[in-house]
Amino acid sequence: MTQVVAAIIKKENKFLLARRAKHKVHGGKWEFPGGKIDLYETPEQAVERELYEEFKVKTETLKHLVTITHDYKDFKIELMAFESVVTEGDFELNDHDQIAWLSLEEISDYELAEADRELVDKLRTIL
Numbered sequence: 001m002t003q004v005v006a007a008i009i010k011k012e013n014k015f016l017l018a019r020r021a022k023h024k025v026h027g028g029k030w031e032f033p034g035g036k037i038d039l040y041e042t043p044e045q046a047v048e049r050e051l052y053e054e055f056k057v058k059t060e061t062l063k064h065l066v067t068i069t070h071d072y073k074d075f076k077i078e079l080m081a082f083e084s085v086v087t088e089g090d091f092e093l094n095d096h097d098q099i100a101w102l103s104l105e106e107i108s109d110y111e112l113a114e115a116d117r118e119l120v121d122k123l124r125t126i127l
């Protein structure tokens, strides 16, 4: 099972989502930014590294919020979501073609990565 981390970044009741670039696996789908955990890395280090690679922003990981698993048939992921805050930098797009700040209601209108529907449902109950 592939371990993936995702950052939940909240600003005035809106959450940061990013759209995966067309050429990537699940291209065109919206997700919470993050990626696979590298060998010898903690989940927190992975979130912070990914956010820097993807957007050139520095973040601090506050706490683990929820973990879900999803079976994409050809691979299975364990998706761990962490509450993060941006401490430095302005968003620059590298791996995504768009970002958006959305309320939990607005998120329903976006085409999410399959695994994220359950994640959003869980977030609704705790945030």
Ligand SMILES: Nc1nc2c([nH]c(=O)n2[C@@H]2O[C@H](COP(=O)(O)OP(=O)(O)OP(=O)(O)O)[C@@H](O)[C@H]2O)c(=O)[nH]1
Binding pocket: 004, 005, 006, 025, 026, 030, 031, 032, 033, 034, 035, 036, 037, 077, 079, 113, 114, 115, 116
């Ligand atoms: N970052 C992120 N990935 C997600 C989410 N939901 C979800 O199904 N995934 C899936 O988890 C996997 C994460 O891989 P990735 O491609 O973003 O990770 P990476 O940057 O480390 O990988 P790469 O360097 O191989 O491209 C992808 O298959 C992605 O579609 C989510 O909310 N955030």
